[in-house]
Amino acid sequence: MSTKLHLPKESIDHARQLARAIASPVVDFIDKHSSVTVERAALRLAGADGANPDGVPVPNLVVDQLRAADPTMLEDGAVLRYVNALVRTGDSVGALNARVAAGYNVAQQPLVDREKIVKKAAELVTTAADRIKGNRAHRELKQEEFHGRNNSPLLYLIVATGNIYEDVKQARAAASQGADVIAVIRTTAQSLLDYVPFGPTTEGFGGTYATQENFRIMRAALDEVGEKEKRYILLTNYASGLCMPEIAAMGALERLDMMLNDSMYGILFRDINMYRTFVDQKFSRMIDAYAGSIINTGEDNYLTTSDAFEKAYTVLASQFLNERFAYSAGLPARLQGLGHAFEMDPSIKNGFLYELSQAQMAREIFPEHPLKYMPPTKFMSGDVFKGLAMNTLFNFVSKATNQGIHLLGMLTEAVHTPFMMDRFLAVDNARYVMNNMEGFYDDIEFKKDGIIVNRAHDVLTKTISFMEEVEKTGLFDAIEQGLFAEVKRPKDGGKGFEGLIKKGPAYFNPFEDHLKRELGLER
Amino acid sequence: MSTKLHLPKESIDHARQLARAIASPVVDFIDKHSSVTVERAALRLAGADGANPDGVPVPNLVVDQLRAADPTMLEDGAVLRYVNALVRTGDSVGALNARVAAGYNVAQQPLVDREKIVKKAAELVTTAADRIKGNRAHRELKQEEFHGRNNSPLLYLIVATGNIYEDVKQARAAASQGADVIAVIRTTAQSLLDYVPFGPTTEGFGGTYATQENFRIMRAALDEVGEKEKRYILLTNYASGLCMPEIAAMGALERLDMMLNDSMYGILFRDINMYRTFVDQKFSRMIDAYAGSIINTGEDNYLTTSDAFEKAYTVLASQFLNERFAYSAGLPARLQGLGHAFEMDPSIKNGFLYELSQAQMAREIFPEHPLKYMPPTKFMSGDVFKGLAMNTLFNFVSKATNQGIHLLGMLTEAVHTPFMMDRFLAVDNARYVMNNMEGFYDDIEFKKDGIIVNRAHDVLTKTISFMEEVEKTGLFDAIEQGLFAEVKRPKDGGKGFEGLIKKGPAYFNPFEDHLKRELGLER
């Protein structure tokens, strides 16, 4: 790729080294730990599913049983006991789930011969792996079949009715209007639930529960409309919050194609404990990597929370860190949908140039990554006409810098969750702008030493000094001191800390082992 | 100015030579002719004003009297008889006007000593010249005083209520919203009236009559709001149609700052006789030049009538011709607001690049000219949201290519003449876009051999072959054969042909003489 910004390669390399240095002690910590949701995710991959009459999901029942039985029992990995129960009862997975839902306690069953457990577990791994590989193959096949029919960048639309069946209608309409990606927004506060609800749901606030059944329903609907439109419609959800890896697992099983997933979002923006988040994000990313699912990182949140012009460097720093953590979980660049956003105050003089610069910088520093570009939201107001103009420029910058995944801005952003017509207007605007300016990216150069070029150099420099400070401080302490996003998060504070697990010497997680092997993460 | 398009200087020079060659026989023709409206314009400069009880303006009464008396009497110039009557009656100009309005026939008065006429005429020339120079000085003073307060490009808004008093309200609102230029659109079909109505008017269709009193009313209102906003607000009207030079004269007297005025628009788009139009445009431009009034040419009309992508070269050809005719009427480049427009089908792939190319080409070929850039109109529809997006890109291109005069597009273009709120939304959009992308022009370069650069070269080449054909054919014949705008206009057809006048050997027009002298057009 030819450069327009002439960013010094040494600086970029230096930033990547800093990211590695910052992440390294964290990765060491991660590798020694698991969490309740990592265990539940492994259980889900093994086949644990369903819920008891109170709605407590089977994976939670199993993990809770183990915790209750002996606080250290989880250190051996939950799969051990679940498979033990399978072997012991001779049940099918489905039968065991029903049994557990009915009150059967896996923690109370003495362990059978480890050989037997290992063997049974290997079968389960194969079953899950085959399903996930099948999903991946199906996706690749369809994308091959419909090659060239998607928009570039991919047009990404959200649905958020709270009711999966309404969501389906909205999603169908969106896809037929031209969307390439449908994201089902989650209900407010699901991220803080330490379990994943079960079954189809119709009651959410500002979004719909992420459940495996909801995934299935939406996947089927999108496959159907995709056949009609001759476009593979990607489905997105949130492997984020307190159940990151479980949702990644569900997504892998149901062929989701993208996952909101950030290495630090939960810590900073949801006050989830930092150790827990780091542990969870790794396992979820390993699953995503294996499933061929693109992650979408959450850098846009830095910009809605702080000033987008001043804090541009925090976005780049976060992109470097997300990239590093993603690599260490086996995610290749082409599955790293690093985030950023068009969130500067629209009244800034030259603001368009700064946005262009930031977007182009991301493009050049992360050339193989399907960058996910977020629309203006914070400065949207009830003035839908001004909002439409802002979205037009946003669409422009996205195309002008060859972004990968383009989240459509809604003219009613400040008013309500999107009406069907708002979504149409968004797609229509993007298609107009992007078709009209096709070729612009290759046709344009930036003046050396101009505003655009200088801004990028400037942001990169600031990013490096910021990362140097973080490196010196250490990531855990840096977060505690409020270096990121202007919030301070105590190391042992935040939600979900109690769900952290130290892996015991006999820790058994054949799914993790399998993923590590397949992803080449074996040491 | 640095070039982004690298257009060959020789080609541009060649095109200018072609324009000169094409215009030259036409200018020869013009110089031998006058017209009823040229004569009336001279009378107006002399002070002829008012109307009879039937509403026939005094200048028309005088010219009609001369024609009726002796078909050749006009060959001596109408001013001769008007001044003769002044001398003869000893009247003030006002008194004579009243007398004419009441039935007094100037054609029937024997000529006094020519010396006396010449002397009296010289006084009148001085009076008019002083007033016009005073207007010009006032404008310059105010523009100096409010220097740097106008937008760049100038934001140009139309008012079109049909009622001058309503127009004033709309114009005040527009100016306080940020407009730099107010154009009072004329009523449908005024261009085909061979007289200029008298007095303030309140009944027009899709526009308001251009009358001297209306000019005065609007001028006063804009001066007032200009003082408040600390911006000099430019006033625009139409020196176009069958009364081109008269309106130019009225504008000069009332300090209008811009005039729609095209060398061929009347012929092609209003079916006005070609000889008449060429004669009229010259005298009107001489007046504009003297008054320091910027002309706005009508190239946009080629694009609304024919395909904007295919016929782009007709715009450039017309710009070259308008420039040539303007120079030969003494208008310096900085008063030549050459027109063009953003009128390509919005569904064209790469369309934005072509628009950018066309606008940049105009900028580079006419570097000192305050280019007037017209918004999308033809492809506007009832979809006001799409329209707003198109206007956003139009605003973008205008700023990105440093246009001089920016005519704001209305989101309701295809629906109605602008509501007050439509106008506000237009200004607001332009101010947002242009402030946000301030600096873009200087920051961006085009790839050599890219789409943008190639398109400009291509259009220039096509323009040259087109002009070569016109040169070979001769302009009059070329128009007759339909080479321009796909319409054929017979030489002796069209409206107003009967108003053409061959100047006699004793032709007397001290205003024309004065203008020629002052503008350095003496041979």
Place this chain on the structure above:
Amino acid sequence: MHVVRPYGDTMDDGKVQLSFTLPVPNGAKGREAARKLVLSWGFKECEVVHSTVLADDFSMYVAYAKTEQSIDYDSVVADEASADASMDMEAVDAFIKEHIGRKIVVVGACTGFDAHTVGIDAIMNMKGFNHHYGLERYTGIDAYNLGAQVPNEKLIDYALKVKADAILISQVVTQKDTHIHNMTEFVELLEAKGLRERFICVAGGPRIGNKLAVELGFDVGFGRGTYADDVATFIVKKIVEKQKA
């Protein structure tokens, strides 16, 4: 009975977007006035989400409101001439051959002071519009396009001269109802001369509806998005209908 209401994101939520200007200063009182005005239109809820100053005494409002009003969709009668069922050029030419057996003659113009020829050109000129050829290209049709600003009188004279079957009138400017005056004058002229039944009279333009045209005495009116196909289909069918009558 098929009841429909505006739809935001849930069936029957009745959501509508509005914007308008009020001749009052911008501010809390203006916003409340805007809200009340919207409620006075029978909306059940209204949120004024934006207001801005346009001039000292003018302000603009953007509102979202919720209606409980509905309409019985089954009872709605579409009144637009351009039916989906128009024949294309080949079919029309074949129809003419088979059912009329001679070339038909059509005369068109932008009448009155209207100079917007692009619309009538789109219908009549060879190249047509949006990949739909114009009437001039039909082998079964002789089409004469008189262009802009043609007086009604002159148009009628010409139609008589060329023995037209149909007269097409384009009216684009509608300010102060000029189109209505002009169209009325045209029909009255025809009637005064006893010629109304002699011609099929077709009106068209972006703001012309079939209903309006018929009310004013035309046979049909065509609005936005019309193609020559629609007009030709109407004319040839009408000719046959007249032959039969």
Place this chain on the structure above:
Amino acid sequence: MHVVRPYGDTMDDGKVQLSFTLPVPNGAKGREAARKLVLSWGFKECEVVHSTVLADDFSMYVAYAKTEQSIDYDSVVADEASADASMDMEAVDAFIKEHIGRKIVVVGACTGFDAHTVGIDAIMNMKGFNHHYGLERYTGIDAYNLGAQVPNEKLIDYALKVKADAILISQVVTQKDTHIHNMTEFVELLEAKGLRERFICVAGGPRIGNKLAVELGFDVGFGRGTYADDVATFIVKKIVEKQKA
């Protein structure tokens, strides 16, 4: 009596722009349904200037309509809390010194599941918003901002602990009326504990009106575009009012 109507480009022309979706296919029938629906809202004329397909059974309309309805502007009572007459920081601090004579204490949070802290931060944090400093910077005010997703219970406990004069609640998410449920719960909790009169209760958020807040039992509600000045002015005046009562 001062009668006002929507204004397009002529006084009292009554022009209004509308857009909405109908759950019907796009086409002539849909456009007519849209037009009739608009007329059913009492508009006198309506032109549907655009329609487009959104999905098989959904279509969108843009319309311009003309109303004859008017409103008596004189009778409109603005009900927004952020009066133009708010004192600025210096004035508030001076007012506190003079009329209250001690530091006042304010506690604020985004309550319930709401995590939109930017609004409450704009009111409370040092740096404030749009060049209006936040309450933390006032010398006469001790301000505690508890941040996001704070349960009502916890907020009240904290307010008691720091002896707050006023409690500020931010509610941004309004879908399915979560804000109403949450605000109601807060007031009920206070009342159950007999604490309602103990605190000045202030609600805020982009969709919070003064009217709504007062109806739900708050002292005041602040919407879009509020600054700390407005809130501080209200609180200090209210404290003095309470002292007097």
